Amino acid sequence: MRWEGNRESDNVEDRRDSDDGGGGGGSFGFGGRGIGIGTIVIALLGGWVLGVNPLTILGLLSGGGGPPAHVQQAPAHHPPADDRMARFVATVLADTEDVWKDVFRQAGGRYQEPRLVLFKNSTPTACGTGRSAMGPFYCPADQKVYIDLAFYEVLKNRLGAPGDFAQAYVIAHEVGHHVQNLMGISAKVDQMRGRVSQKELNAMSVRLELQADCFAGVWAYHAQNARQLLEQGDVEEAMNAASRIGDDALQRSAGGAVVPDSFTHGTSAQRQRWFYTGLKQGSVQACDTFSARSL
Numbered sequence: 001m002r003w004e005g006n007r008e009s010d011n012v013e014d015r016r017d018s019d020d021g022g023g024g025g026g027s028f029g030f031g032g033r034g035i036g037i038g039t040i041v042i043a044l045l046g047g048w049v050l051g052v053n054p055l056t057i058l059g060l061l062s063g064g065g066g067p068p069a070h071v072q073q074a075p076a077h078h079p080p081a082d083d084r085m086a087r088f089v090a091t092v093l094a095d096t097e098d099v100w101k102d103v104f105r106q107a108g109g110r111y112q113e114p115r116l117v118l119f120k121n122s123t124p125t126a127c128g129t130g131r132s133a134m135g136p137f138y139c140p141a142d143q144k145v146y147i148d149l150a151f152y153e154v155l156k157n158r159l160g161a162p163g164d165f166a167q168a169y170v171i172a173h174e175v176g177h178h179v180q181n182l183m184g185i186s187a188k189v190d191q192m193r194g195r196v197s198q199k200e201l202n203a204m205s206v207r208l209e210l211q212a213d214c215f216a217g218v219w220a221y222h223a224q225n226a227r228q229l230l231e232q233g234d235v236e237e238a239m240n241a242a243s244r245i246g247d248d249a250l251q252r253s254a255g256g257a258v259v260p261d262s263f264t265h266g267t268s269a270q271r272q273r274w275f276y277t278g279l280k281q282g283s284v285q286a287c288d289t290f291s292a293r294s295l
Contacts, residue, residue, distance in 0.1 A: 001164045002229050008087060009094035013144075014079040015119045035138050035177045035186060035208070079118060085149050086118060092168045093145075095229070096175045099222040103284065104182075114138070114178040116145045116171075136170055138177035140186055145174040159244045163237030165230070169216055169275070170241070176215030180208065185290075205264040206247075207289040210274040213242060213266075214287035217278020225282070235279065242275050243268035270295050 079086035093116050104111035117123065122131045126141035132148035139146065147170075155170065156162040180186045189204045196204075220238070223229045243249060246268025248258045265271070274295075277286055289295065 001168060001231055001234050002227075003088060003091045003095075003164070003168075006091050006227065007094045007098075008090035009097055009113075009116070010078075011093060011097070011113050011115045012079060012086070012090045013115055013117045014086065015117055015123050016079075018119070018123070035140065035180075035212075085152070088164065088167070089116065089118070089147070089149070089171060092171045093175070095223050095227070096172055096219050098226070099219045100175070100179060102222065103218070107284075112143070112182060114143050114145055114175060116147065119146060119148055120150070121148070136174050138174045138181070140177075140181040143178060143181065145171070145178065147171070147174075155241065159241075161237070161241035161244045163233070163240075165234035166237040166241035169220075169238040172216035172219045173212050175219070176212035177208075179215050180212065185211070199261050202262060202264050206266045206270075206295070207292075209265040210270055210295060211287050211289040213271050214274040214278035214289065215284070217275040217280075218282055218284060218287065220279050221282030238275060239272050242271035246271050266295065 079090070081087075097111075097113050101111045117125075119130065120132065122129055123146065124130075125139045125144065125146060127137075127139035130137065130139070130146045132150060135151050135154070136145065136147040138144070151170075152167050155166060177186065186208060189208050192201060192204060216238075220230070220235075245265065247263040247265050248260075248267045251258045266274075274287070274289065
């Protein structure tokens with residue numbers, strides 16, 4: 001991926017030297033709670049360590065909870081200029097800003113940029129306490145993407161998805177959740193909590209996550225057309241990452257049966273398909289997973 005020398009976003013907060021890991025009530029799911037590629041990591045690791053089906057842990061993590069608590073924290077600062085990984089993240093975030101500004105402007109709207117928070121171990125958020133084991137996630141309540149950069153080692157070494165474009169895909173997926181938040185999509189899904197069965201809510205979660213994958217593909221389409229970011233093998237890196245975090249792949253990795261009714265993120269094939277749809281068509285309209293008869 002050709003990223004060096006490109007613009008870096010100013011919307012990056014570095015909390016990695018902070019010890020304010022408390023604060024924030026509630027749990028992670030939709031609406032006022034966090035949305036991410038994210039909870040799959042703690043589910044996967046929990047499954048390995050405890051012998052528990054990862055999707056069971058996912059259900060606990062994305063369950064109900066109270067409204068977001070007020071968050072108090074030490075002031076964040078920009079990451080140091082010599083931190084290559086932080087620069088990479090800031091560059092990818094900047095590129096998503098450029099793409100989504102154009103997409104929103106062409107549709108007659110205005111894109112509100114999210115902030116991206118770097119942290120270690122845990123950090124307070126408006127969606128509750130964010131922890132490294134959750135992986136990257138987006139909090140709609142404060143419009144921030146949270147990531148512990150150690151996740152990229154998990155992605156490479158434990159999930160088997162190396163490469164800088166796989167890392168960029170993760171960021172673009174979380175920004176995709178921000179786009180959903182701005183469009184009111186995630187709020188509509190959250191409103192169904194308590195009104196439908198857990199099976200139906202899981203199915204909505206799958207469509208929400210697959211749409212975020214598709215939006216990540218939309219970013220890649222426009223970034224490639226405008227700045228020729230992609231190098232040989234980049235698309236394969238992202239497709240591999242998508243396949244490694246499919247619900248069916250996680251269930252198999254835990255040694256259990258594949259239970260579609262418990263899926264919350266989609267199968268490997270579905271995640272690949274919707275990322276590729278966004279990448280090939282570059283259209284928000286093409287990412288309407290909620291109207292799709294087949295995922």
